[in-house]
Amino acid sequence: MGDYNFDTIKVRGGYTPKDHNYSVSVPIYATASFEVGEAERFERLASLSEEGYIYSRLSNPTVSVLENRIAILDGGVAAVAVASGMAAITYALLAVAEGGGRILTTHQLYGGTVDALKKLYPRFGIQIDSIDNDGGAEEFKKAIKEDTKAIFIETISNPNAILSDIKEIAKVAHENNIPLIVDNTFATPYLFNPIKHGADIVIYSATKALSGHGNVIAGVIVDSGKFNWANGKFPQFSEPYFTLKDLNGNERSYIDAFKESAFAGKVRLDYLTYFGAVLSPFDAYLILLGLETLSERVQKQVSNTQKIIDYLKTEEGVSWISYPTIETSSYKSLADKYFSKGAGSTFTFGFNGTPEQINKLINSVKLFSYQANVGDARSLIINVAKTTHGELTEEQLKLAKISEETIRLSIGLEDSDDLINDLKQAFREAFK
């Protein structure tokens, strides 16, 4: 399937109707468990010498189609779908820094991620180093320490749509024998392919533009298959485990058992299986439906975004706009280098008014919904500092370049004139 182009894969990838009673649409396998058939077969399944299903906490045929489709779209060797974007981030970061160590990241991340990294990870023996991300790789190079286990960044940051020089940052990571893990939620594989530019692990909140209809909470971890986990820094991948026995009873490591997809194998058999944030087959089905129109949706959202930004540039109530493809953005050259199809449909602007007027603006929009999500088919507006990034302290907000006046828009699939008129009348109301 990897020989086909993106739009073919997003509709058909990872699925063979012949294997599913010739069902054209991917069936929802609503079953907790699977008949094994015969005792010898259980041993073959458990030792991974035969592919098949045992129990839906480990794997499920509907979920597998989604995992395979996204792995192909991203150019990875395997993917693991989980019950939320937060579960995807947690499992990936714990798997890489298991046993202790440091994660190097930036101040510009999704609010929930910032708070989890600061508050929870140190209690699991994982320290976090956060730097200011001006897009370049030099700062990362300086901040890597002896026990740094990974670099973690968002390819387009939440909320300000800040970009990073992925290729250069990947180079720094690999020079230090550590993987680059990226959260590609805002970009989706349609706008940006991180693996092609050197990322080792790609994470999605599939809740957002990947599914695109605001009807599911889900996450995905994609394994590029390219990182060398046997380099001495990651014993959790090369130590033999009792549960990874082959048919003859010999214990194996994740690298022995899964070869180039050792990371995905470990995330599935340790983290998904034992920490248990499983995606339901019904939710996998909803995401598969959403994926069928990924390119068409994101294209229209990007073009709507451009039109709305053009209007906001003329709006007196707007003091600045943070979107990487506009001429004044310091990320314009990175946008030109990496985002030829656009830099997503979420961005921020500064509202030139009092806190009361911000509330008035939010209360006056009729089409834009006031809610904490992005990438939905419907357009959304939110005052970031009080909501999606409300967990951040005053200092963290400053480091993340978020202020009281920061308004985030996520542009949907509505008619762009209707959206612009809605904002226009809300600005008029706010300044009345």
Ligand SMILES: *Cc1c(COP(=O)(O)O)cnc(C)c1O
């Ligand atoms: C929403 C979001 C998450 C968290 O995903 P959930 O599916 O809500 O758990 C992580 N990263 C980014 C960039 C997000 O926008």
